[in-house]
Amino acid sequence: MRNVTEETLTDAVLETISKDADPRFREIMSGLIKHLHAFALETNMTKEEWLGAIEFLYQTGKKTTRNRNEFILLSDTLGLSSMVDMISSRGDDDATAVSVLGPFYIENAPFIKNGGDLIADNAGQQTLVKGCVSSTDGTPIPNALLDVWQNAENGKYSNEDPDQDDNNLRARLNAADDGSYSFSTIRPTPYTVPEDGPAGVMLDAMGRHPWRPAHIHFKISADGYQDLITEIYPDDDEYIDADAVFGVRDSLAVSFKQTTSEDTVAQHGLNTPFLTVEYDFRLRPV
């Protein structure tokens, strides 16, 4: 090993991995080592640049807490999270596309009834979201569990805004026996990913903006099906084609239609005019 050169170092490192190591771990670490080394070689990385990267990771670690993960934000803004989402969505074009989970999910949101309300005292454009949860073959899935969360009119999620109740604009509901679901909410708003840490410095140095188009998050689960984590986006959002975390898919961009039906208004107790979104989810069988 003492005769290693630029040309032989990568193999020398790879050879240290034991033949008895877990085969999948071996595969992943081998890929990581090859790409790390090739990255340094192709860019002719200097020692100063390496030190800069080490300092950047130090700062990223310091900024990260259990409630604010700067490593996830780096993965999101570099497109890695979306790449992993796409890899995990392979092979079934009939299933709803997955999108990023994001850092604002909280487990155990309160239950509301199907058809219930998330608006409470939130300002914003009142919106009815409705559709059906089915299998990839179109069979409705009875009682699928929808976990829904989104931001408020000021662009903030409840867990980053002390002025909101903890569960504001978060709920779980069960679809009906025929897979149908609906709930009323407000139209979500575009917002910036957190810019006050290393990821913000990186975006700024790349000359990139930090905006995400507005979206509603869904985590949908049902016995016998894979969990679906995704987002739906108003297709007329200013940032629909410029998402800072690359989460938008054509099939997830939907119309928030202005609606004036007096019947629907009365049924859901909404003000008029309001918006209607229709979206059907299709889950993959396990």
Add this chain to the structure above:
Amino acid sequence: MRNVTEETLTDAVLETISKDADPRFREIMSGLIKHLHAFALETNMTKEEWLGAIEFLYQTGKKTTRNRNEFILLSDTLGLSSMVDMISSRGDDDATAVSVLGPFYIENAPFIKNGGDLIADNAGQQTLVKGCVSSTDGTPIPNALLDVWQNAENGKYSNEDPDQDDNNLRARLNAADDGSYSFSTIRPTPYTVPEDGPAGVMLDAMGRHPWRPAHIHFKISADGYQDLITEIYPDDDEYIDADAVFGVRDSLAVSFKQTTSEDTVAQHGLNTPFLTVEYDFRLRPV
């Protein structure tokens, strides 16, 4: 951008980097994005594995302090640090090979006179280190500054061992007008890199040992020359061909020769038998 696929996502991310960004930063970030994405694609990275990597980085950040940088240890044990060292050493085979700085360097070590002593009350095999500091063309460099540090017989550096004085086995000295230098010390000992953090978990999962061969660290500087950061290793060390951080080079493995010359013993006040190491350093002009 909403039509991105596995095949087009990488280019979509690359295109977000502004044409006005610093060209070198653009080059480095482009390389990083390409390799991150290719790594995920080639390994078919799952969402669970991605989450595992995020948790590993979280733990690495939590373990890292200004005195214990786990990110550097990961870079060292994955061979990245040595790759960067080799890249920065290109193009001048007459210069002394560089090696890893490591995490135990402390600035402003106390000065000793050329020919002075680092042994003080340390147990261990007494060793005389001597040689010459010259330019790559062989011209001696008068008064070059040598910054020297190493571990004690128990394998620990002063800054990881409360039982050692802060400056134990650390010193700075100036070479003579003819470039010659010498100092007495003890033979350093092999030791394990810190195993109580994520890097230790990673090494264990790869079935790798954490040992480094014994070495003496040098940081040598002189006006008109590039700083040289390197290590010299006893060539009969048990781990000379199995360094956990890949720092050994053939040209840095040296003989620690048993010596019985009564004259030298008297001159340096050493016990007999002692060891002698002769090593000449060659610095690159700036």
